Amino acid sequence: MGHVDLKDNDKKPITQELEDSTSLLNDHSALRAKAKKDGFLFFRGLLQRESVMQLRHDILSIVNSHRLLDPARPLIEGIANLKAINRYAAKTLAWNGVGVPMAIYKAIQKLESFHALAHDSKLLALYEIMFEKPVFVHPRNIGRVMLPHHSAKITPSHQDFLHIQGAENTWTCWTPLGDVPRELGGLALLKGSNNAGLLGVVNAPGAGGLESILCGLDYEWQTSDFQAGDLVTFHSHTVHKSTPNQIPNQIRMSCDFRYQPIDDVIEPASLLPHGPYTWKKLYEGWSRDDLKYYWKDIDFRRTAFDESIRWQKDKIC
DSSP states (O other): OOOOOTTBTTTOOEEEEOOBOGGGGGOHHHHHHHHHHHSEEEESSOSOHHHHHHHHHHHHHHHHHTTOBOTTSOGGGOBBOHHHHTTSOHHHHTGGGSSSOHHHHHHHHTOHHHHHHTTOHHHHHHHHHHHSSOEEEOSOOEEEEEOOOTTOOOOOSBOTHHHHOSOTTOEEEEEESSOBOGGGOOEEEEETGGGGOSOOEEEOSSTTSEEEOOBTOOOEEEEOOBOTTOEEEEETTOOEEEOOOOSTTBOEEEEEEEEEETTSEEOGGGGSOSSSOOHHHHTTTOOOGGGSSTTTTOOOEEOOOOGGGGOBOOOOO
16 A cells, blocks of 8 residues: 555545544533534434434335335345346436435435434434524435445535535534444544635535545544444534445435524525425425424524535646
8 A cells, every 4th residue: 555645635544433422411511622623523322223213214115115125125124126226327316415316305305204303302402502502403404315326426525514505603413324334334524624614626426516625634534333323413614425335235324414503694595405395295294393394483694605615626736
């Protein structure tokens, strides 16, 4: 193996293990200090495993209705029918960075259980500690059901702020829907990169379509073997990426939920569904009214999307 420049996070391997921050939930100032320093917090088993696995079952039932699971294996295992999946064109599954065709994703977006998880009381309590003020839950929840297509691409290194904008103090909660060992390709985060400012980008394949330029940075990549109920939450400037799925027939599933102080600015698209849908259609059949249109009476400070910060340049390192 050749020499790797220590100040080049484009090339630096993932060498460090995520540290469980659960003990800091009883030391609020220490938790906030770690969040500011590292740009993320990892919690082992914060969410109820049973709730996460029920959502996994709900989503896999939709995938199975399209005959994309191996009929010889239990549904909950999420073992792919590779022959059926590889009949799709790669661009069909790359649609919106979610890993499944639009029709399947619309059915997932209609799941009340999917959106309800973002409002879990433990998540709300966590962000109240972090923000020290009332929390707003973005309704624009994202599901990733990464089918193991032969042309699948990993999500490149990026910062969420380029895509969501609004408040810089927006935090994403990434939680796996099932156990995700390293071999399945979970999330890796660049510790401390939130302090590097907004980075330049280049075009790249994979979800989001933009890759942060990391040469010249000297941070450490961290990851873990994830289990259902675990989560990582990270600042909108924290660089993160997915890692390759090395289990050929296994589907990797996760959710992205986002949170911010309720009195901070917001970009209006964060109040829309993730995809070309309407809330009216997605809400059909829901039983919980508290999950519907809960932001309608909030007097937000709104900010326009700034396309100019998504500029691309040649990658010169």
